[in-house]
Amino acid sequence: MEFKNNKSDFNKCSSGFCCTKIENLCVTKGNQEILKDVNLHVHCGELTALIGANGAGKSTLLKAILGENEYSGSLTFVDGNKKMSRRPIIGYVPQKLDFDYSSPVSVLDVFACTQSNRPVYFSPDKKVKDVALRSLRKVQGENLINKRLGVLSGGELQRVLLSLALEPIPDILLLDEPVSGIDQNGLKLFYSIVSNLRENYDLSIILVSHDLNVVYDYADRVAFLNNKTIECVGKPEEVFSNKSVIDTFGLELNKKIDKIGRGGMR
Numbered sequence: 001m002e003f004k005n006n007k008s009d010f011n012k013c014s015s016g017f018c019c020t021k022i023e024n025l026c027v028t029k030g031n032q033e034i035l036k037d038v039n040l041h042v043h044c045g046e047l048t049a050l051i052g053a054n055g056a057g058k059s060t061l062l063k064a065i066l067g068e069n070e071y072s073g074s075l076t077f078v079d080g081n082k083k084m085s086r087r088p089i090i091g092y093v094p095q096k097l098d099f100d101y102s103s104p105v106s107v108l109d110v111f112a113c114t115q116s117n118r119p120v121y122f123s124p125d126k127k128v129k130d131v132a133l134r135s136l137r138k139v140q141g142e143n144l145i146n147k148r149l150g151v152l153s154g155g156e157l158q159r160v161l162l163s164l165a166l167e168p169i170p171d172i173l174l175l176d177e178p179v180s181g182i183d184q185n186g187l188k189l190f191y192s193i194v195s196n197l198r199e200n201y202d203l204s205i206i207l208v209s210h211d212l213n214v215v216y217d218y219a220d221r222v223a224f225l226n227n228k229t230i231e232c233v234g235k236p237e238e239v240f241s242n243k244s245v246i247d248t249f250g251l252e253l254n255k256k257i258d259k260i261g262r263g264g265m266r
């Protein structure tokens with residue numbers, strides 16, 4: 001397990017290929033310091049779950065990565081193969097989308113808006129439709145292309161948002177509580193798709209979730225945000241055994257540890 005500000009791992013990317021490096025990231029709002037010296041490497045082909053108490057700063061960190069929050073420090077995508085660094089291409093799936101459920105806008109219309117400057121009231125050209133179908137196929141959602149957004153189930157809508165986040169394939173995919181309030185089948189389908197995408201496209205993924213079962217089942221690594229910074233990073237079973245993590249999540253985590261067996265599992 002890596003501990004706070006441990007930089008021993010900093011020049012080492014997964015398999016030597018690529019990763020997104022967050023280094024000494026700080027966010028201040030007004031005169032309130034919200035994040036301080038956040039250091040985290042998100043490796044390609046890995047899902048890193050970001051956990052922390054309410055108000056710990058998880059959304060603030062995602063918004064900083066998205067460029068919506070001003071920050072100091074650096075955010076770099078390092079391609080070990082090409083021996084180059086640049087700003088990462090970011091895909092983002094929010095917790096929910098606020099829109100008018102009676103709107104006539106279809107899934108294809110949303111793709112048309114994001115893929116072309118042509119007004120949506122003209123039929124989208126074939127190229128846009130091909131991109132939409134290709135992207136929806138990745139989330140088992142080809143059948144949704146002509147549906148109105150307002151008639152989609154919660155799980156279908158989140159898969160559509162995931163497909164939009166995959167066009168183009170990002171260097172880093174941010175998932176902010178992407179399936180909260182969605183039934184177990186929808187949740188399992190969503191995360192099995194995410195797991196496959198991670199492998200097939202060698203994606204770096206950051207998942208914010210309060211659901212420790214999801215974190216345990218799907219995360220390769222867990223980063224615990226506490227006291228404005230990343231306090232520890234490691235495999236789920238390592239982080240779940242950390243005293244500070246147990247103090248934060250208490251009973252919920254103890255139940256989880258009892259279920260999976262104390263002292264190392266998987």
Ligand SMILES: Nc1ncnc2c1ncn2[C@@H]1O[C@H](COP(=O)(O)OP(=O)(O)OP(=O)(O)O)[C@@H](O)[C@H]1O
Nearest residue numbers: 029030032034052053054055056057058059060061
């Ligand atoms: N615009 C803002 N101005 C001042 N303080 C803010 C602002 N936005 C967020 N904060 C504060 O920053 C802290 C972190 O908030 P944030 O929403 O990032 O936490 P979180 O870990 O995502 O919480 P939750 O799990 O409840 O969603 C909170 O104390 C919040 O009140």
